[in-house]
Amino acid sequence: MIERYTLPEIGAVWTEEAKYRAWLEVELAVCRARAELGEIPEDEVEELAARADFTVERIREIEAETQHDVIAFVSAVTENAGDVARHFHFGLTSSDVLDTATALQLKRSLTLIRERARELTRLLADLALEHRDTVMAGRTHGVHAEPTTLGHKFAVWAFEMERNLDRLEHALEVAAVGKISGAVGTYANVDPRVERSACKRLGLASEPASTQIVQRDRHAEVLSALAILGSTLEKIALEIRGAQRTEIRELAEPFGRGQRGSSAMPHKRNPILAERMCGLARLLRGNAAVGFENNALWQERDISHSSAERVVLPDSAIVAYYMLHTTLRILQGLEIDRDRMRKNLNRSGGIVYSGRALLALVEAGMNRDEAYRLVQRAAMRAWESGESFRKLLEREERVRELLGCNLDGLFDPAYHLRHQRVVFDRVLGLKERLKDG
Numbered sequence: 328m329i330e331r332y333t334l335p336e337i338g339a340v341w342t343e344e345a346k347y348r349a350w351l352e353v354e355l356a357v358c359r360a361r362a363e364l365g366e367i368p369e370d371e372v373e374e375l376a377a378r379a380d381f382t383v384e385r386i387r388e389i390e391a392e393t394q395h396d397v398i399a400f401v402s403a404v405t406e407n408a409g410d411v412a413r414h415f416h417f418g419l420t421s422s423d424v425l426d427t428a429t430a431l432q433l434k435r436s437l438t439l440i441r442e443r444a445r446e447l448t449r450l451l452a453d454l455a456l457e458h459r460d461t462v463m464a465g466r467t468h469g470v471h472a473e474p475t476t477l478g479h480k481f482a483v484w485a486f487e488m489e490r491n492l493d494r495l496e497h498a499l500e501v502a503a504v505g506k507i508s509g510a511v512g513t514y515a516n517v518d519p520r521v522e523r524s525a526c527k528r529l530g531l532a533s534e535p536a537s538t539q540i541v542q543r544d545r546h547a548e549v550l551s552a553l554a555i556l557g558s559t560l561e562k563i564a565l566e567i568r569g570a571q572r573t574e575i576r577e578l579a580e581p582f583g584r585g586q587r588g589s590s591a592m593p594h595k596r597n598p599i600l601a602e603r604m605c606g607l608a609r610l611l612r613g614n615a616a617v618g619f620e621n622n623a624l625w626q627e628r629d630i631s632h633s634s635a636e637r638v639v640l641p642d643s644a645i646v647a648y649y650m651l652h653t654t655l656r657i658l659q660g661l662e663i664d665r666d667r668m669r670k671n672l673n674r675s676g677g678i679v680y681s682g683r684a685l686l687a688l689v690e691a692g693m694n695r696d697e698a699y700r701l702v703q704r705a706a707m708r709a710w711e712s713g714e715s716f717r718k719l720l721e722r723e724e725r726v727r728e729l730l731g732c733n734l735d736g737l738f739d740p741a742y743h744l745r746h747q748r749v750v751f752d753r754v755l756g757l758k759e760r761l762k763d764g
Contacts, residue, residue: 328645332607337648340435341641343383349428350400351379352529357423357507357517358414360524367414375411379404397421418516420509422628426541427505429640430531433549436644437499443651444492444556449761450658451485454478455754459747462740463577463668464679469569471679474672474740475747477663482750484563489757491556498552501545505531511627512537538627547618550611550639553647557611560650564604567657571598577668581660600657607646614639672740676709677716683737684720691729701725 328338339345355376362372381403390399398421405412416424458478465475507522509515512534514522526533534541570578580600617639621632672679681702688698701723709716717738720726726734736742 328642332649333645334649334652337436337439337645340432340439341645346428346432347381347383347386347400349431350397350424351381351404352431353424353427353505353525354404354415354419355379356525356528357417357419357521359528360507360521361414361417361518363524364518364520366518366521371411371414375408375414378408378411379415380407395421397424418509418521419507420539422540423507423509423517427507427526427529427531429636430503430505430541431529433502433546433640433644434499434530436648437495437502437549440553440556440644440648440651441492441495441499443648443655444488444495445761447651447655447658448485448488448492449758450655451481451488452754452758452761454658455481455485456751458663459751461663461665461668462672462744464672471672471675473679473682474743476744477668479747479750480566482754484559485754485757487559487562489760491552491559494552494555498549500532502549503531504534504541504545505529506534506537506541508534508537511539540624540628540632543618543622543624543632546636546640547615547622550615550618550643553643554608554611554615556647557608557650560654561605561608563654564598564601564657567661568598568601568605571596571601575667575671577664577671579662579664580657581662600653604650604653604657607650610646611643611650614643675716676714677738678706678709680738680743681706681716683743684734687730687737688726693725693729 355372358367358372358375361367362369381400385403386396386399388399389402390396393399393402401416405415408415455478458481459476461477462474463477465472505522505526506512507517507525508519509517522533567578567580569575571580579596580598582596617635621635624632685695685698685702688701689695693701702720705719705723706716708714708719717734721732721734730737
């Protein structure tokens with residue numbers, strides 16, 4: 328991933344240096360597991376651990392000749408290790424090291440992503456409660472529907488983020504699996520107890536049955552979880568983008584002092600962060616498709632998955648983390664225009680209460696089809712002429728006959744939203760679950 332979208336803490340997990348350090352962790356964990364079983368002397372393992380080291384530059388030099396990165400790594404580590412080097416990479420195949428080390432990197436990345444996702448979920452829950460009474464127009468198909476609250480929107484996103492947390496938790500469990508079982512997974516040259524002990528030392532579970540590789544449905548699930556997370560962040564960004572339109576102007580992402588929106592039009596204030604989130608979400612979905620393709624390989628394995636994974640695993644982790652960071656930034660600085668929301672709600676002359684008027688007439692005894700036609704007629708006239716929907720209803724003789732002349736109850740957003748409090752009671756429950764971890 329390019330530097331622009333790579334935050335230091337997660338970028339550090341996926342550097343070339345970090346990759347080889349993870350390989351070394353795996354190799355030494357295997358050596359210590361073998362020593363634990365009495366296969367090799369413990370003092371020689373510790374001597375090996377003390378002397379085992381590498382430089383990325385040296386690995387590259389050797390790989391330029393061998394055209395094999397693991398062989399280059401093993402050669403670079405052992406060339407200065409002396410006689411104890413014979414214990415290094417004993418009985419292993421390359422994928423034992425590669426896949427187990429990748430599990431370490433995924434575990435570290437998903438742990439960072441999960442914590443940032445929890446932070447976002449908490450913020451959304453707080454915003455939901457803060458804006459439970461911030462009334463605005465609900466829209467379907469981009470058209471005014473009925474009143475809602477900004478807090479309700481935040482609540483919807485908060486609960487979706489909780490589901491993302493569940494998916495990330497499961498993805499972390501699925502990803503944190505290693506294998507030390509040899510060339511086709513049959514333990515021909517390595518004791519199964521070595522795998523169990525080495526993986527435990529590394530904080531990983533062991534693949535219950537592997538071929539030469541850890542099975543790629545695991546990585547597909549990780550990439551899918553990140554893609555779904557990205558789609559949630561895109562959903563939030565898309566809402567803010569729409570609400571920042573000149574004709575609406577209910578929400579706006581933060582705009583820093585000295586920031587400029589256009590080289591040609593000084594008045595421009597564009598939702599560039601939200602638009603960036605929508606663009607990056609596309610990368611996560613595309614990478615998830617690669618994960619699906621990587622699951623089906625020839626027999627015990629081919630290597631068609633490898634080149635793609637070198638790109639999509641680090642990129643998806645880095646992008647997801649960046650998107651969480653940026654979404655937090657947007658929401659923490661979100662500008663909310665309550666007056667504009669109320670003005671937009673009322674600009675259509677009250678037609679957002681047409682559903683309530685329909686039900687009131689039906690409750691008063693009018694045939695539903697007749698009530699629908701009456702209310703729709705008044706609403707269309709209000710829409711086309713700009714007249715008050717309420718006044719048009721009050722002119723209808725049947726409305727006055729059944730409902731009287733005072734329609735205050737029909738046009739009261741507080742009454743309309745009176746049952747919405749149950750959603751915010753559930754948000755309080757979400758906050759308690761987040762507190763409990």
